[in-house]
Amino acid sequence: MKSLIAPLMMLAAAVLTGCASAPTATRTDVEALSLAIQSLDPQVDADEARRAAEIAYSHSARLAEQYNVTTSPIIHNTLVNSGVKERGICVHYAEDMQARLNQENFQTLTMLRAIAEPKSDFRIDHSTAVIAAKGDGIYEGIVIDPWRYGGKLYWSETREDPRYDWEPRLKVLRRKYERRMAKEAAEG
Structure with a gap:
């Protein structure tokens, strides 16, 4: 039965979303x-x-090309989490984007990471990269989110993102660790 799930999901994804076209950006997009x-x-x-x-x-x-993204981000996540595809969840995009931008050794910019915890039980954490001026934090920066639209870049000022409430990555990870420790202490 398990061997049928992944092919059925891929077929459903293809029917529902069709083949994704390669993300494109105009000179105006880049200039903005x-x-x-x-x-x-x-x-x-x-x-x-x-x-x-x-x-x-x-x-x-x-x-998006490397991850072979051909469906919506949520369906692609399911394919990664079920082992059908290797990479392409938001944390992969965030890691790879930050690493690529860090290769430039910018002197006046810094690359950071942010996480938005879910606003409801039906959602999951979302990770992204943030570009900020050297010395600034995520709240003064710009969210660089290639996952949201399957490789078509979304960006906005961190505080202006209408969909996510971003926090510094380490702050969220520390809070999750403390919650887990408190839960384990209460159970055991």
Whole structure:
């Protein structure tokens, strides 16, 4: 029975979503993100902002291709979690985007990670990368979220994201650890 689940899910995904087209970005998209990055702080170098914006868009599309994303992000998550696909959940996008941007050794920008815990029991944590001016935290930065639309980059100021309440990654992980320890202590 288990061997039938994955093929049936893939067939349902194909019927419901069709084949996903490769994410594309226009020069206007890249320029808008570049200007947003530059506006983070007067010290942000314009060339670094432009390069970060170009990489954010191009690497988002590249990751979707590498992960072989052909369905909606939620269905792709199910395929990864069931072992049909290797990578492509939000934490993979966040790790890979942060790593790629860090390769640039920006002097006026920093790459951070954020997590949004679910607002209801029917949702799961969501991870993303954040670009901020050197020395700033996630709340002063810009969310770089290639997972949300399956490789088509979504970005916004961290506090302006209408869908997620972002927090620093380590703060969320520490809170989850403390909850787990408290639960184990209460049970045992």
